Amino acid sequence: MLKLKGATVRFGGRAVLDEVGLDVAEHEIVCVLGPSGSGKSTLLRAVAGLQHLDDGRIFLDGRDLDGVPAHKRGVGLMFQDHQLFPQRDVAGNVAFGLRMHGESKQRQALRVEELLTLVGLPGAQGRAVASLSGGEQQRVALARALAPRPRLLMLDEPLGQLDRSLRERLVVELRELFAELGTTVLAVTHDQGEAFALADRVVVMRDGRIAQTGTPLEVWQRLADAFVARFLGFENVTGATVSGEAADTPWGKLPVPSDTTQGEVTLLVRPAGVRLVPAGEGLRCTVAARTFRGTHVAVRLQPEGAPRLEAACALRDAPETGDEVGVAFDAAEIVVLAGVAGL
Template identity: 60%
Template sequence: MGTTGTTDGPLLRLEGITVRFAGAQGPPAVDGVDLEVPAGRTVCVLGPSGSGKSTLLRVVAGLRRPDGGRVLLEGRDQARVPAHRRGVGLMFQDHQLFPQRDVLGNVLFGLRMRGTDRATARARAEELLRLVGLPEAGGRAPASLSGGEQQRVALARALAPEPRVLMLDEPLGQLDRDLRERLAVELRALFRTLGTTVLAVTHDQGEAFAMADRLVVMERGRVAQVGTPVEVWQRPASAFVARFLGFRNLVPVEAVGERRVRSPWGEIPFDPVPGTGSSGLPETWRGRAQLLVRPGGVRIIGGATDPVDDAGAGDAGAGAGTATPRCVVTGRTFRGDHVVLVLRPERGPTVEAACPLRGAPEEGEVVRIRFDPAETVALPPGEAGDRWEAPAPEG
């Protein structure tokens, strides 16, 4: 599975972890998950709510027994190690600070449990509070802190006993967006500095991309994809992952020739799947695929009145010409340095396009578009929920 950062093997390794909820129908909540967290790295488990992420953390922490599979910490099976002896840290989604203790008391807790002597523990707790930016908060009650501050205290508390693995459950989920982005960057820097090994789960891709060295995307209890953020972003492993990452331009296609497919928008060239033959698709897909076009790969090639060869455009069956469908601009969202357009072509599903602010068409304008093959990704074909039927070739 991809590149592993260290030579000593992963610090944390999950093998075939399966969890069934009592009385629940259908597939297990966590279904045979394999996962590795190398020492000093941050691995983010990304998935929609209900995909079994939090349960996975509880299994690693020893708060829940898996129905199958093993948890290995530094190569040792943890099945018989109770939660309080695992030496892992867990930061709960809603912090769970001890209400009856002040901030310092909270941070000291894990150190006290380990029997660290008072002076050392206090020094370490204060150092951590400084590290998370709350050097003066030691005497305050958790309830008097803001959400972001509670977050930092929870982090300091989890870090204080130097856990072998720090687990974060939706670490920034409850904070407002601005704070979230800032904290994500801060956290990454902090973990780098401390060399902390982190396993985080989140449903927020921005959070995951900002923090993670590696991503594990989960779909209904199973691992859908593992890779670096860049790998996942550039080459989502499935339509599910692509949609979860926010990609909208996703259509079922059929191979029609060398590195060309017929799509609902017409015939277009695409970026072949690495290591495949002339068709550009793996044999097992039997000439079918789902094609992802990144918004940046949708090029506006002129207004409707510009002189473009109209013959065959948007008509998939008529010859080898690349489709340049004509679209109406139905939505236009300003995103700072660029504009996201929603385009309705004459046929096929709507297209999302990102284009520079300068010269972006207005809402209601009619434009022609072209798809940049380099910005396409062919994904495994068909699954339930693909609403768009590829149009039959015209005879």
Template identity: 55%
Template sequence: MLEIEQLRVQYGDAVALDGVDLTVADHEVVCVLGPSGSGKSTLLRATAGLELPLAGRVSWDGEDLAGVAPHRRQFGLMFQDHALFPHRDVIGNVAFGLRMQRRATAEVDAGARAALARVGLAGFEHRRVRELSGGEQQRVALARALAPDPRLLMLDEPLGSLDRELRERLASELRTLFVSLGVTALFVTHDQDEAFALADRVVIMRSGTIEQIGAPQEVWSHPATEFAARFLGFANVVDATVDADGVRCAWGPLPRSLAPGDSGGRVRVAARPDALRLDPDGPVRGHVSGSTFRRDHFLVRVETDLGPLEVAAETPPDVGENVGLGLDPSAAVVLPA
């Protein structure tokens, strides 16, 4: 089990990690999600031992890893853009970690071939890595990281550089592989779809601190903070108050059950565009400032007294048109102000 306690990393004066606490249980897949610059990659590098923390502790099964060099941690790291060895062929890359374990040549070869087969690249042994496509390079990088059987596998934006269709296919393959091998994994991404498709638990990071940790569906439907909500697509956030009867805001009264923990006072109500609807009798009015086609719907931007709001619609109203907006209360979340 990986335990990270109060980890703090600085680059010069810039704080990259500011007191991060995180555990990854055996066979658990944890994904760190956040915008670029939030400290995700630094978290991986500090865990790997490639960055020296200023304070805090990284430990594995209770053993403090401070002073343990990266090559002795038995962690695997799959780099962003892969960092394959350009001077070695595919099998040379995959076999590297096994060779470092000083295993017999036959064992190294068999292990590397097995790892390649596992990612569906049997037969690619002697191809040059520069000649591979992006997806193939990604698989080689994964096979290379998996081959020495690391006790923790870390992945930095594993699918980041690939096109959308490939990304979706590889994400489901990765999930299958993680489950079948019982891998303990910590990976980072800025892509929500990737995180929710792969992870047992999702961590949302914001400028060096953890904003929320939870199961994917819990985080997806109940972001804990306004930052997490906006990052996960809750584009419409308005002021509200809570009292004994319910939640009051510009959308009208909302059920008290939306804010079970709040004792009362000022809060915020957040909703995704598909929780809003164009409704001539809706409580909020505004005029349309534009709309964008989004495959199965239009995203309509409406200027209101509450600020700009986004609503999903099947047919877009004309720009400048006056519209009313309504909220589906069951899809709204209440956040601390």
């Protein structure tokens, strides 16, 4: 439905969007995930027609969007900080797109009512935008973007400014809502939790290029490279030399699955694969820090003369900061990544 071919945007000679190719199918929810500066917002702006492409093409329903101004593209965009019109009330904001499309007053009112009910703010028509809480503003912005029934709805950091619990609740609501409406969605976020919870398909971006794409499960299980691994929060990434079923790493010889590529590779040891054993066995480490993560404790370990390691362990097993422990590795949680280590 949406198709990008070699989409390129340069700011002062630097490619912010570098030959990006992307397909979004009808009714699909695609989430672009990347750190700030990776070009994900520019991607949305290019599709919306707010950013001119230096090269490449964008097609919507097979139609080339080149030269079509933003207001004639029929796509919706929900801005990062909502950008509600401060001088209009809630109804005025939601009805804005309908007015632009020449809907009658009566139909506008009906649609506004319908949408406000849909986003959980029934009867909020007359409220001033300034009186809304962050979550309510987000709902109004969503209703406003949905009102003209855009062929494609784009969300720029949709939940970025909200507090965590609200975010977690809204992301579920959004997914249910989009499924119910059959909306095609292209969202961008820097929050992996948000992306994995919302998307049918995740696209990880880095420096204007697509680093990896796949379902949340695929991305999570088969990390494309060291960048994606680190961006998704994995710390234990290192260069290694594999021979047979052992890899030579700064942390010593690690067991790897038997079908592992031989030679110079980049290895990821998932935190679950770092097992704590009594001091004196395995790799000797000092506990540098521990962070309570709700379901488990993340323990940062400092081996002698090697990079730090992160381990996940149950609360009752977690050692104290400063303790001496030993570390053993679990071959099943060791993954070979593409790309170069240290990035």
